[in-house]
Amino acid sequence: MVDNIIHIALLLVFPPFLLGVINKTKAWFGGRVGAPLLQPYYDLAKLFQKEWVLSTTTTWIFRAGPVVTLACVLLAGLLIPLGRFAAPIGFAGDLILFAYLFGLARFFTTAAALDTGSAFEGMGAAREATFSCLSEPALFFALLVLAKLSGSLMLGDLLRGPLGGFAPTVIAPLVLIAIGLFIVLLAETCRIPVDDPNTHLELTMIHEVMVLDHSGPLLGVILYAAAIKLFVLGSVLLHVLAPVQLATAWLNWPLFLLELSGLAVAVGIVESIMARLQMRHVPYLLVSAVLFCGFSFILLVR
Amino acid sequence: MIHLLNAILVLVLMMNLFALGTSRIMTVIQTVAAQGALLSLIPLLAHGHLTLPVALATIAALALKGIAIPSMMAHALRDANIKREVEPLIGLLPSIILGALGTVFALLFASQLPLAGEHADSLLVPASFATMLTGFIFLTTRFKALSQVLGYLVLENGIFIFGMLLINVMPLMVEMGVLLDLFVGIFVICIIVNKINQSFSSMDTRQLVSLKE
Structure with missing residues (x-):
């Protein structure tokens, strides 16, 4: 019960901090002091x-676009276990709900973009729909591998793996899906090298262009939902990257937050040392994510 | 130990695909260098315990595949003053997909082979086939002389992986001989590339056929 309350509180409060960590890392790489870590909250x-x-x-x-998006990512956040703690909601087959909650959120974002009647935003909607076609199979393959490994179709069991961690025989598939999921994370949360959250150039925008007409509270909801999406997908990735746990139960919460911040630093480093990919090269990256996750599945079943 | 070996081999397979998917020749050189350096760790892992021949093989492979050959090629690249493989025979995305199909084929094929029990779980055989296929794709679809040398290197990496199956019985001398041949081969090719570049101001191997006159 207490764990569930902590889970919900973290899901609501922690995500903007990750954006602050990413920005601070980028500032550090650029030799600047950067905005304070809590700047996203002030924004x-x-x-x-x-x-x-x-x-x-x-x-x-x-x-409705931003509101539905926020509701979807919050619900998705309730389906996944954080660290070693069980998820508040869970049933067999909820991995499909998890994947399509993101699909629903994306549908409403693109519909809202089209609703403005601007050709510019329609272009962004088309790009978002195209790239999500490629990132979704990667996510599904990754979940399929985890389902095969743990023998469960419930996200809570599937992500936490068998009791005592994954067997060493499956390091190779896990390495592959970790890389695939990291690319999916970058693509879904619109970070470099797929999309640049700071850009406002017509040629390069994907997600930013769809929300150009939103302002004030609606824009706030969109930014908040994007941060939660980063939090949720980051926690999924952490299950693959760092399936460790400490003996003292409550210490796992700070450990989890530390790992998540570490992941945000990694995203910040990627953003600092890489340039945005050319638009026509983005599908290569996403196709390779699908290939990594698909290979991982083949390795497992061969 | 075998699981760590498999993780390394998976990374090697991914480097194959990455090398196929990038057009910058310098990046391909760096990828192949990293691949060679990773591969040089395999004798240590495959063998299980450290002996002098194994340590020597590791150090020699690391020095040659990871450092000497790539720096030679980077030097040749700088002299030749080219940066990209401009038009490969098939595009970059199709070559990634071809490489991926090759890898899948290698995985399926290797599972059909009657391997010795100790190699059944390891990825050594499929990784070696997949890497050799990647080398063939490089050799057949790229036209710059340096890209073809890189294809040759990737091909040799695949053969090196296959050789690891026999690491326990293969004499150190054979291993060293192969590395020496490779080194001399690349050395000569780099000089030739330089000469071609000085004489013809192009590195496109397709134009070499018109030198009859």
Whole structure:
């Protein structure tokens, strides 16, 4: 019970901190002091205080987009176990719900973008839909491998693996899906090398262009949902990367937060040392993620 | 031990695909160098315990495949003043997919072979076939002389992996001989590349056929 409350509290409060860690890492690489670690919280507070400005061409879909996205990622966050602690919700087959909650969120984001009637945003929607076609199979293959390893179709059991950690015989498939999932994480959360969250250039935007017309509280909801998405996918990846646990149960919470911050630092390092890929090269990256996860499955069943 | 070996071999397989998917020749050289360095660790792991011949094989492979040959090629690349494989016979994405199909084929094929019991679980045989196939793809679809040398290196890496099956019985002398041949081969090719570049101002091997006149 206490663990469930901590789970929900972390899911609600912690995600913007990860964005702060990423930005701080990038600033450190650039030799700058950078914004304070808590800057994303201040930004969100500022955005939520602003008034609503809505275009007259938009309908309720435009307002529903960010809200549905937030609801979807929060629900997805309840389905996954954080560290060694059980998930608040779980049933057999919830991995499909997990994958398609992201699909639903994406559908509403693209629908809201199309609702503005701007050709520019339609372009972004088309890009997002195209790239998600490639990242979804990678995620599914990765979950399939984990399901095969643990013999369970419930995210809670599947991610935490068999009792006592994964057998050493499966290091090779796990290495492969760890890399595949990291690429999926970068693609889904719109980070470099797939998408640049800071760019506002017509040629290069994917996610940013779809939310150009959102402002004030709606933009705040979108930023918050993006941070939660990073948190959720990061926790999934951590199950593959660091399936360790400490003997004292409560110490696993700080350990988990430390690991997650470490992952955010890794994302920040990737963003600092890599340039954004050319738009026509992004599918190569995503196809290779699918290949890694697919190979991992073949290795397992051969 | 065999599980760590498998993890390394999986990384080697991924480097194959990465090398196929990038057009910058310098990046391919670095990838092949990293692959060679990783492979040089295999004798240590495959053998189980440290003996002098194994240590020598490791050090020699690391020095040659990881450092000497790549730096020679990087030097030749700098002299030749080219950066990219401009138009491969088939595009980059198709070559990745071809490489992936080759890897799948190697995995399926190796599982059909009547291997000795101790090699049944390891990825040595499929990884070796897949790496050799990658080398063939490089050799047949790239036209720059340096890219073809890289294909040759990848091919040799595949043969090196296969040789690891016999590490316990193969004399050190054979291993050293192979490495020496490789080194001399690359050395000569790099000089030739340099000469071709000075004489013809192009590294495209397709144009070599028109030298009859």
